[in-house]
Amino acid sequence: MPMMSPSGSFQGTETDRSPIKNVAVIGAGISGVASAAHLIKEGFEVIVFERTGTIGGVWCYDERVDRDPPFPNIVPPVQDWTDLETEGLSAEEALVLHGPPGPCYAGLKNNVPTSLMKSSLLPWPEGTEEFVDQGRIVQYLQDVARLNHVTENVRFHTRVESVTKPAGSARWSVKTSTLRVEGNTFSVLRRSESFDGVVVASGHYHVPFVPDIPGLSAWRDRFPGRVIHSKSYRTPEPFRGKTVLLVGAGASSLDIAREVDALGGKVYQSRRESKYDLTANRLPEAVKRVAMAAEFIADEIDGSKPVCNGKNEGTIPGKIVLDDGSTLENIDYVVIATGYITSYPFLEDLEQPYVAWEDADERIVITEDGYTTHNLHKDIFYIPDPTLVFIGVSQLVSTFSLFDFQAKVMAKVLARHVQLPDESVMKTEQRERKARFQPGDRFHALLLGEQGYITEVLTWVNANLTKVGLAPMEGMDAKWLAAYDNFRASRPVDKSVDKTAVAEGLHQS
Secondary structure (H helix, E strand, O other): OOOOOOOEEEEEOOHHHHOOEEEEOOOOOOHHHHHHHHHOOOEEEEEEEEOOOOHHHHHHOOOOOOOOOOEEEEOOOOOOOOOOOOOOOOOOHHHHHHOOOOOOOOOEEEOOOOOOOOOEOOOOOOEEEOOOOOHHHHEEEEEEEEHHOOOOHHHOOOOEEEEEOOOOOEEEEEEEEEEEEOEEEEEEEEEEEEEOOOEEOOOOOOOEOOOOOOOOHEEEEEEEOOOEHHHOOOHHHHHHHOOOEEEEOOHHHHHHHHHHHHHHOOOEEOOOOOOOOOHHHHOOOOOOOEEEEEEEEEEEOOOOOOOOOOOOOOOOOOOEOOOOOOOOOHHHHEOOOOOOEEOHHHHHHOOOOOOOOOOOOOOOOOOOOOOEEEEEEEOOOEEEOEEEEEOOOOOOHHHHHHHHHHHHHHHHHHHHOOOOOOOHHHHHHHHHHHOOOOOOOOOOOOOOOOHHHHHHHHHHHHHHHHHHOOOOOOOOOOOHHHHHHHHHOOOOOOOHHHHHHHHHHHOOO
């Protein structure tokens, strides 16, 4: 566990004045690749830790699926780092436990145009369409990594299990486990290494959020294979001609609705109204949007009633009561598409899943809401010790472009070309930001505030660079700005969700 000073503050606030030479980067998706590349450009030694065997993050398609999450699953979980010690565990089971497959489905495409979703490190190949399949996106990320000397610095099949900075230490202690597989046998190599800085770029699409709806867990237990989270969705084929209830109205729900509808399925989309939902006019005409599911009720089974099973035989014997009092029956499948919980279990006691959002102190990173990453300056720098950095926290943004921008800023700060404000200033700004927060909002959702954010950060960064005689950092180029304006203008407007409709394509959940 991290050591605490008598005052209760996390140790290491002075270390941002010490020279930084080597940096650990957690994750090899867009955030990790961009972070590592910009750090390497600034002359840092970098090791990237990636739990899977490839670069690409959530865009990597894997036919395997992760283990089912608990039903319900509403707070950040406590990670069991002894999971590989189970007797009789096969190599394949160990691979899934150690580096769980992500949420990518076979038909996944970007919902942000490639003209907006790009890294400054590498343009897309000439003639690339605005919307491409996940395979081409992975290839692009792998090209970025290869051409910027990131690939040779990635340690694959390695998960980070602990990141701490003991009292009196100027360096972070990073404990990892690397899984080695030979045939059907495996071994685990554990290491403890020290780094001057740590970049958390592990994303937030790992731990499914499953709402606590009465009867839902009983349905999942009683009708195995018929109630899943969207993280387990791979293709629409199992749902061909079936009746499917989707719970949630984000990007994955929209994609699944379209794919199932195209195979003759009947789809209901159940949602609780939110300004962050995608507008109904983007759904296929036959898909019916209904009120939020309030209760799942199973029939009492007797010999005269069919019982559904995992072989697509029979509808689920029961009904779903909705918030408006109406009911749904004869459902074949339920897909929970309600998003994910943000969790960094390797940060140990900086993650407090049973502390309420409003009770977060000036040290905690994660609380029970499972969304907010607390105490970050500009969504990037951990205020008590800015040698701990987060890239990819901001949401409702053009992900690749913004995360690349944040990574460039991070590298210049760690290189001491740019100075952060005093800790007291950053804390005050964080308190004021929280005071403006309204119920129902998402703390890290920029939601059309992206250009304002970039301008604000650039003003601070370039004032520092000018002082030390360095060239100013560039923001988004003219092509990106023009594409962004065109994209906003092209989005359908739904008055019921205010300005969200024009930004909905930036939704990545």
